[in-house]
Amino acid sequence: xxxxxMLRARPHELLPGTLRVISVRMNYLPPNASFAxxxxxxxLGYISRYALGRDYHKLLRQRLKKLGxxxxxxxxxxxxxxxxxxxxxxxxxxxxxxxxxxxxxxSLILNHDSGSxxxxxxxxxxxxLPIDAPQEEQCGRCVACMTTCPTNAIIEPYVVDANRCISYxxxxxxxxxxxxxxxxxxxxxxxxxDCQMICxxxxxxxxxxxxxxxxxxxxxxxxxxxLFSWSEEKFLRITEGSPIRRIGYSRWLRNIAVALxxxxxxxxxIIALRSKLGxxxxxxxxxxWAIEQQLKHRADHTIEVQTSxxxxxxxxxxxxxxxxx
Ligand code: SF4
Ligand code: SF4
Numbered sequence: 001x002x003x004x005x006m007l008r009a010r011p012h013e014l015l016p017g018t019l020r021v022i023s024v025r026m027n028y029l030p031p032n033a034s035f036a037x038x039x040x041x042x043x044l045g046y047i048s049r050y051a052l053g054r055d056y057h058k059l060l061r062q063r064l065k066k067l068g069x070x071x072x073x074x075x076x077x078x079x080x081x082x083x084x085x086x087x088x089x090x091x092x093x094x095x096x097x098x099x100x101x102x103x104x105x106x107s108l109i110l111n112h113d114s115g116s117x118x119x120x121x122x123x124x125x126x127x128x129l130p131i132d133a134p135q136e137e138q139c140g141r142c143v144a145c146m147t148t149c150p151t152n153a154i155i156e157p158y159v160v161d162a163n164r165c166i167s168y169x170x171x172x173x174x175x176x177x178x179x180x181x182x183x184x185x186x187x188x189x190x191x192x193x194d195c196q197m198i199c200x201x202x203x204x205x206x207x208x209x210x211x212x213x214x215x216x217x218x219x220x221x222x223x224x225x226x227l228f229s230w231s232e233e234k235f236l237r238i239t240e241g242s243p244i245r246r247i248g249y250s251r252w253l254r255n256i257a258v259a260l261x262x263x264x265x266x267x268x269x270i271i272a273l274r275s276k277l278g279x280x281x282x283x284x285x286x287x288x289w290a291i292e293q294q295l296k297h298r299a300d301h302t303i304e305v306q307t308s309x310x311x312x313x314x315x316x317x318x319x320x321x322x323x324x325x
Contacts, residue, residue, distance in 0.1 A: 011089065015081040017126035022067070023091070023098035025109075026060055027208040028053075029117035030215050035197050036317040038221045039187065039310065042263045045224050045256060047244070048167065048191025049117065052215035055243045059212055060084045060121045068123055075127065084121040091120045099132035105157040106145040106195035112138060115205030116196050138201070145195035148313050151184045154195065166192035170255045171247055176285060182258045183293070186310060187224065189255040190244055198313055216242065224263060225272045228256045253279065254286045261290030265297035 012018040028050050038046045050056070064082030072078060083089050096103050100120070101111035110116045112135065139157075146154040153164035162168040166188050169177050177185075185192075196202060208214075218238045230238070232249040239245035244252070253276060260269050273287045273294070 011124050014083070014089070015079060015124040015126065017079060018124045019127060020125050020129045020131070021089075021094050021098070022123040022125060022129070023095040023100055024060075024064065024067070024121050024123070025095070025100050025111075025114075025118040026056065026063070026121070026210070027114065027118045027206045028056065028210070028213045029205050029207055030213055031207050032215065032220075034221060035193065036314050039317075040314050041221075042187050042259075043224055044187060044221050045189040045227050045259060046187050046192075047189060047219055048193050050119070050213075051190055051243045052219055053210075053213040054241050056119045056213065057084045057086065059210065060119055061086070064121050064123045068125070071125070071127075078125060078127045080123055080125045082121065082123050084119070089122055091122060094122060095120050097134055099134050102135050102137040102139070103158060104145065104199065104201075105139050105143065106149075106154055106199070107158055107160045108196065110139075110199065110201050111135065111204075112201060113204055115202035116199060117202065117205045142200065144198045144200065148194050148198040148309055150186065150188075150192070150194060150307060150309050151181050170251075174251070176282060177254070177258060179289065182289065183262060184307060185258055186262055186307070187259045189224070189227070189252075189259050190247070194309075194313055197317055219244070224256055224259050225269065228253065228260060228272055228276065250280050250283055253283050257283065257286040257290045261286075261293035263294075265294050270294050 011021055030049060030052060033049050035049075038044050061082050061084045064084070068080035068082065071080070085091070092103055092107070092109050095101065095109045101109040101116070104110040104116065108116050109120065111118075143157070146157070151164045151166060153161050153166075155161045162172075164181065166185050169181060169185070170188065170190050170192070216238065219242070235249045235252055236245065257273060257276075260273055263269055270291055273290050277284055277287055
């Protein structure tokens with residue numbers, strides 16, 4: 001954000017002459033999301049539902065380009081430029097202004113017909129299209145996302161402290177994950193969906209029509225030990241075309257090491273953790289922490305591996321609020 005400065009607020013600097021931004025959304029919730037069963041089992045790896053299939057950037061950009069060409073066919077020549085998370089654009093405020101939904105207290109766009117399981121994209125155009133009306137904010141007095149967040153990252157309505165958010169910690173953060181947050185991450189190894197999962201508006205979410213976003217079997221509800229055993233070559237092969245690939249093998253192992261530290265005690269887990277020692281100082285530090293946790297679980301006979309927030313969330317999802325697709 002610092003690098004791009006005010007460019008975010010000035011789309012005309014990305015496409016000279018920009019007069020309108022067409023904001024679009026594409027559903028990504030797969031038909032077999034199985035939130036509760038994956039989160040409930042601490043031996044499985046939970047991956048954010050947007051990342052179980054193919055990376056969305058290319059697909060959505062191609063569709064936006066096609067949309068621009070279709071408008072050109074109908075309207076005549078004009079300039080347009082598609083963006084999907086690829087340039088400094090304030091996509092959520094723009095989507096809210098365009099009537100795609102309102103910004104929920106978890107800071108994501110939320111729609112009363114479709115919940116929040118969708119990607120956003122923008123088409124900048126230099127033609128004076130009519131302007132849509134925004135949707136009314138409908139969070140009301142609900143604070144479910146704030147009280148459910150496992151790391152208390154939503155520090156006030158509409159404000160997420162990225163340094164505490166599991167999505168940031170598992171995807172963006174390159175270095176060491178703060179120790180005090182590791183036990184709260186549970187089995188989430190790439191992203192986190194809790195604040196969306198608990199949101200009552202997601203009862204109205206739509207299952208995606210895009211088979212590209214359907215889960216790859218090797219990534220969906222897979223045993224943590226199996227995921228941790230992959231070689232780098234296997235990681236690269238399985239994550240080809242997937243957003244997960246961009247975190248690289250070291251961060252992938254780092255995240256799984258934390259989840260293995262949070263899993264119930266098993267001698268096999270300790271053996272698996274030790275087998276990856278020596279890969280990198282960053283990973284070694286997380287493995288040593290995870291082994292310590294495992295030994296603590298053994299000493300305490302700890303079987304309690306879920307936080308109260310997580311238990312509440314699982315109960316709510318199992319009751320069908322919101323839908324466990
Ligand atoms: S993604 Fe997870 S950690 Fe981040 S704000 Fe939402 S519930 Fe909290
Ligand atoms: S859980 Fe409640 S407060 Fe949070 S975004 Fe959904 S409706 Fe708004």
